[in-house]
Amino acid sequence: MNIGIDMMGGDFAPLEAVKGIEQYFAESELPARLLLTGDQASIEELLVAHAIPRNHLEIIPTDQVIGMQEHPTRALKEKQNSSIAVGFQLLAGGKTDAFISAGNTGAMLVGALFSIKAIEGVLRPTISTLIPKENGQTGLLLDVGLNADCKPEQLNQFAIMGSVYAKHILGISQPRVGLINVGEEEGKGNILAQATYPLLKANTHIHFIGNIEGRDLLLDKADVMVCEGFTGNIILKMAESIYEITHQKEIHHEYFERFNFEHYGGTPVLGVSKPVIIGHGISGATAFKNMILLAEKMIEKDLMGKMRDELTRQ
């Protein structure tokens, strides 16, 4: 198993990535082989400083970096020797089985959509986020911004991909799927939600429980919460701001601590043929370790193969 890591992504690159790798090696009995893209000299120096054994890793030197504010498509095209572009070349060429970066989110999305193939039958890949439930459980919200406008068929696929993820990665045996809506009854909602409801109801690949409202998002009502990327993005960023506000106001409570999205490592792009995991710019060592562990789990479980099966099997 080979996992690619962009060492130049994130606000604390490459230090926090190196520390994350250190944690990962310290905890894993049979670690994956890591292929690190980035500036060789600074990575080498940090690997020595942190006494990280070299037998499970390899540095692929790159001499360009895509900045956090750069235009994704343009940057990927113009900076072919950047740590992200090379990372995707390795993934597309089969040299790695997954790719992780805390760098430019847009460039990671563009790379995921255009460097590697979508899973057979997928209309549009999606990105999701974990939502902490008030009773200690964790739900999956998708889409959170990749698809601002959606068709009912896409939301139906998000429900399937989210369910596969919830089952095999979150360990929820029969994930309850809820359609985010403005009312509980069938027939409520905007045109999209009204048209999506019957598709979800008829979908035998998922366990659809009906509509869920804004008040249910933080309650343990559904495990997989489906909406288009406009609403999902607003929910995600509002939830993130709740953490920031409580943190700033020094309101300490374990519930709000769970809104610290750094804990979750990163967001996988779902619907593409290989694991691509996008971390927050502020990712620290633990976030990097968690992203490597997530990539490992996604590969081990053949998550993409399972998604393909569910999406194509009638």
Added chain:
Amino acid sequence: MNIGIDMMGGDFAPLEAVKGIEQYFAESELPARLLLTGDQASIEELLVAHAIPRNHLEIIPTDQVIGMQEHPTRALKEKQNSSIAVGFQLLAGGKTDAFISAGNTGAMLVGALFSIKAIEGVLRPTISTLIPKENGQTGLLLDVGLNADCKPEQLNQFAIMGSVYAKHILGISQPRVGLINVGEEEGKGNILAQATYPLLKANTHIHFIGNIEGRDLLLDKADVMVCEGFTGNIILKMAESIYEITHQKEIHHEYFERFNFEHYGGTPVLGVSKPVIIGHGISGATAFKNMILLAEKMIEKDLMGKMRDELTRQ
């Protein structure tokens, strides 16, 4: 000035409405005349029990009640002598200048839309909510559910109506209008947001500051926050659930206390020719008092006239 009040609406009817009236009379030097629709016997009894003077009020006896779960259109049609239906008859006939109820929200909306006229030029009326900002200020969010699907021109009108409300009712001299979106830059967003941005930018009746994201909703970035009713409803109900969760977990902080939407009294329907204020089902005495004060202020300021001026003047 005559204000109609549905005495049978809400979970604690008619007691909390009577107590709210008691508070209102106790605080007002020149109170409005209140026309109360509902069951005469039980209202009379409570007025006597609370020693409320009768010189500023009148009971309009009704013998039907629209339940909280009834189908709005059907109930309004079939229960012509209900406290809500009669309340709207008084409003439409000019016997009252405003109407307040904490009863069936759907029936109140249907009544507002069909019993009285929309303001000249208004494409669709809207409902809004107040959002507590983390720095102590208060913002206005609209639409919060009346219009699940919107056209750009509607959002543009919501921005105007919200600005007039923020200026004259909330006392914000030059309300900053933000378009709720998934990114800051012009051009971001779904098709609706992309098409709305240039309308808001060109609108000389408002002070448009650009896009605001989910993370800005609880920060003091914009005073008037505009979106279609699907997203707005999710935001509103998620904000309400934050209060409920913190309350339940006994996380006490004055910031979260401000999320107790009961404090705000009620939601006015904006875009109709007379003030219609809809309270929460759980409205208590203070909520009723605040709704009466809000109706009084809306009438005094001729808010609907000011909205018409802004909407029709080029």
